[in-house]
Amino acid sequence: MIHGRLRQFFRTPGAWFGSLFLGLILLMALIGPLLFHGDPHSFDLTVAQDLQSPNAHFWFGSDDLGRDIFLRCVHAARVSLMVGSASMLVAVLIGCGIGLLSGYIGGWVDNALMRLVDALMGLPMIMVLLIIQAIFKPGLGSVIVIIGISGWMGIARLVRAETLSLRERPFVLVARARGLSEWRVAIRHILPNAMRPVIVSAFLGIGHAILTESVLSFLGLGIQPPNVSWGGLLNNSLAFIREAPWMTLFPGGLIALTIFSLQLVGDGVRNSLEGDR
């Protein structure tokens, strides 16, 4: 069964490229900082190393303070991937909880929760994020929580829709007829069956979260220096976009390619999960 799923996965166009690139990025984020020694934050103003174009020493060039962009990209990958996946986890947890509650209990609970989702979806999220971030002290944790909190609504709708159809399925009725509690039926029997679309949407969601974090960082409200994410690197590069386009190109390219890869992998996962439905 695993074998069939893998075959389905790799039959999807681009899934090869997506997983290869994601693997590379992940590897870079995990062991890159150990491999490439050197402090991504250190700079030396005595030697003229600022704004160098990519060369043998600075693979991705250097920035206005003479810092190695490649090294900074490697370190930023950790932050960006961390924010992306952790905030998606937050969103999945909230979304599954609310969606399951809404779909299983139904009635006024369902109505209230779904209207809340509608209301939140109607808000211009980026404005809300900016306001919240302006109030709280920006940091890794708060960025993760805030992006997670702003991204659970779609998942809640998915889980609710799945729950509505699953709760009418005979195995749910029969589980209740065996005297299992409503909680157990909802969490152990319904939720795992509702996870397929959630997994697919989570892959796309990670990309979206990375993008949201980049926007926040680009606006100076994301991860704070000296820590840096890909979006933060873009923020730095803005002033030098004419003299040193590599400062924009490399982190920007990494963001774009990572999100593209996540979508390709998400498509592959969908195909492999649909195979045995």
Added chain:
Amino acid sequence: MTHLLHVDGLQTHFKSDQHCITAVDGVSFHIAENEVLGLVGESGSGKSITALSVLQLLPASATSSATTLTYRGEALLSASPKRLREIRGKEIGLIFQNPLAALNPVFTIGEQLIETLTIRGGLSKTAAREKAVALLNQVNIPDAGRRLDDYPHQFSLGMCQRIVIALTLSLEPKLLIADEPTASLDVTVQAQVMALLKDIQRQHQMSMLLISHDLGVIAQNCDRVMVMYLGRIVEVGTPNDIFLNPKHPYTQALIRAIPSTNPNHKQVFNALKGEIPSPLAIPSGCRFHTRCPVAEARCRQEDPTLTACGSDGHLAACVLV
């Protein structure tokens, strides 16, 4: 004989914004210990809803009421949700018609058996695993120890139904409600599963409410038979009463509709005329008069009740009897 289950005047309504449908309308019956009671009728006659009403497992849009609904003298309608959960599974077990759909597709059958045995049966994980293997052996699943780790879709339908039986049996209920247990199986497997159910019922001295539209299954396995039409019981009796001496025109029509296996006996299909009326527009008087071959004018007004006819315990609801 004491009555295990006593149902009197059971009514189940489905409410929507526009309509109120009475799916079960004043059904009364009882099941004695060790008794197998059959319930026959067309699709839509309210058989399954009757079963779910007993277990209080109706969909949210349905409500049920009854003058009496007691299990071993304990009122089920006023029981707390907690008490109902205790009764479900351990006292009254349910076997569903589509065995593959009755198993959770994302868990192995072992996980489902062990969950039931630990959570409801109070066994430890290891004891539950041993019991699970024993149960699968009892329902004749070959190589039970290894197959415990297989998913439902890796089994045939007949095997799935045996697994469902094992799952229900794991809590040793005193009353088994089997809702069309063989409907989705082919004939030879049907016979095997029915034989297994009957065996288990005898061994464990359980009572059974056997719901089916297959008259053959009912005739062979039941101590008593009820015939249901449009939410009402129209005839009750022993299999001999019902199949050899049917009184109600509906029962007679059902029996005529059984196709013959004799190839020389070229029969026209004695299908019952028309379809079961919509529960939204229940006919006045006798509910069967719209399709009854012998209906008279008074059948349109008089609503018959179950009355004794012929042998002891043989009841039929027809003004012409």
